[in-house]
Amino acid sequence: AGIAGPTAKVEDIRPEDWDRTIAIDLNGMFYCTRKAMPLIKKAGGGSIINLSSIAGRFGFAMRTPYSAAKWAVVGFTQSLAAEAGPDKVRVNCIQPGIVEGERIDRVIDAKAKGLGVSPEEVKAKMLEGVALHTTVTQQDIANMALFLATAPGRHISGQAIAVCGGARYL
Numbered sequence: 001a002g003i004a005g006p007t008a009k010v011e012d013i014r015p016e017d018w019d020r021t022i023a024i025d026l027n028g029m030f031y032c033t034r035k036a037m038p039l040i041k042k043a044g045g046g047s048i049i050n051l052s053s054i055a056g057r058f059g060f061a062m063r064t065p066y067s068a069a070k071w072a073v074v075g076f077t078q079s080l081a082a083e084a085g086p087d088k089v090r091v092n093c094i095q096p097g098i099v100e101g102e103r104i105d106r107v108i109d110a111k112a113k114g115l116g117v118s119p120e121e122v123k124a125k126m127l128e129g130v131a132l133h134t135t136v137t138q139q140d141i142a143n144m145a146l147f148l149a150t151a152p153g154r155h156i157s158g159q160a161i162a163v164c165g166g167a168r169y170l
Contacts (some may be wrong), residue, residue, distance in 0.1 A: 002028075002051060005066040005105060007110035018065045023070035029076065037084070045088025047149045051141075052079050052160055054094040054167045062114055063107075070095075074160045081158030090157035092148050097164025098126060098135045131166025 005021030040046040056070030083093040130169040147153045
């Protein structure tokens with residue numbers, strides 16, 4: 001589970017919105033992993049795939065709670081990979097780029113409103129920071145998860161893997 005959180009300047013973010021974003025985007029991952037780990041170990045190992053974001057690779061203006069949580073997911077992933085490796089548990093995270101759909105449309109609309117520009121201007125500016133000048137699909141993310149969870153990905157652990165069309169900044 002994850003939420004986009006507020007889109008605002010840091011001084012305009014309500015503490016309860018910050019707390020909610022961190023609770024869902026980071027703490028929720030910890031609680032699920034904590035309960036799953038004994039089962040994965042009992043099964044003889046496996047693969048955990050966390051979802052970060054390219055917001056966990058770049059700073060995002062007006063998206064500090066979301067970005068902070070997604071950076072923390074990378075640290076959680078790498079630390080857990082080191083801890084769980086001896087138990088044959090691989091841990092990676094996927095860092096999706098701009099994923100097509102209603103969620104990114106809401107983010108773009110909120111950012112446009114906050115900046116006083118059109119949503120089209122915001123999206124065009126975002127895509128300028130992507131080498132392929134494109135969004136990605138939910139299927140692109142699922143394909144990477146499948147790779148990481150199956151035999152072809154058996155020697156990959158502790159990695160933050162971007163599926164983002166070559167995002168350089170947003």
